[in-house]
Amino acid sequence: MKKVFAIAITGILLTTSCVSKKKFAELEENYDQTKSELKTAEMKLAACEDDKKNIRSAYERQIKTLENTNSALLNTQGEIVTLSKTGAENLEKSLESMKEKDMQIKSMRDAINKKDSVTLALVTSLKGALDNINDEDIEINVEKGVVFVSISDKLLFGSGSYKITNEAKQVLGKVAKVVNDKKDFEFMVEGHTDSDPISRECFEDNWDLSTKRATAVVRVLQDEYNVDPSRMTAAGRSEYVPVASNETAAGKAKNRRTKIIVLPKLDQFFGMIEEGMKEAK
Structure with a gap:
């Protein structure tokens, strides 16, 4: 891009047999400003590339974390289902035992x-x-x-x-x-x-x-x-x-x-x- 700009300036100089100093100074000032803006744009582009890279990395880490969390939740869910089933069976046995004890106590009270x-x-x-x-x-x-x-x-x-x-x-x-x-x-x-x-x-x-x-x-x-x-x-x-x-x-x-x-x-x-x-x- 720099070369294109330089060639364009040279062409203008060649096609113009005589360029005033004022005009030349304006062109030179424009060139410097454009060059500065280009450098700024390049820096912003580099910063954007870095941000993009960081965001992608963070996104990938988050995806990995979510995948691990999801896997852990699936395992936990399976354990909870197993525990719930066992707990329900134990609760049922406890209720049956309590019912039997209540009947025994009632029988003893009736006898007394x-x-x-x-x-x-x-x-x-x-x-x-x-x-x-x-x-x-x-x-x-x-x-x-x-x-x-x-x-x-x-x-x-x-x-x-x-x-x-x-x-x-x-x-x-x-x-x-x-x-x-x-x-x-x-x-x-x-x-x-x-x-x-x-x-x-x-x-x-x-x-x-x-x-x-x-x-x-x-x-x-x-x-x-x-x-x-x-x-x-x-x-x-x-x-x-x-x-x-x-x-x-x-x-x-x-x-x-x-x-x-x-x-x-x-x-x-x-x-x-x-x-x-x-x-x-």
Whole structure:
């Protein structure tokens, strides 16, 4: 381009026999300006080429990044689908397990409620049968789901004796009628004494006295009132489970007692729970 411009100037000079200095100066000034503009254009073109190169490079890097990101997202999506499927299966198993546990808990509650209902009926029956007996001599209570009848020894036995009085047999007869009607229960007869040592030769100690008194009650229930012996247990507790202080005569009187503890048959109770669990499955 420079050569073309120079040739054109030379041609003009040749075709013009005489060019004024002013004209020549204008042409020279135009040439210099054009040359400067050309240089500027070349610099801008070079800058544009560099920008183009940088933009292309950045664009290619961005494309590469997007491709890698897309690939990673596809892999992650696959993992998420797998995890979601596994999570759904685990959640379903957990829900089934929770449902089974809820059914088991419901079965246990039903069994406990049934036992409590039977216990309440038993207490009502005992209180109804013994309502005309002196309250000081007989107590009927429920502790931790267990019913017990506590009978004062002054009603059951003579002092230092294990022979049951006739009045006591009437009381035991009423208790026997109730327990014979309640086949879902077993019971334990416990003998208790005060802390005074026994002084009679026929007893070794208070252990012996408390056990013989419990055994005497069991025999009357079995022999005279036909209570099934397989449902009964006789036990002596001696002086070691007092309900009052042995420092006073009144306290000792309370400690000399026989307890008939009515117990639910545990095999039947657990049987109700097992049946409920089978139904839950």
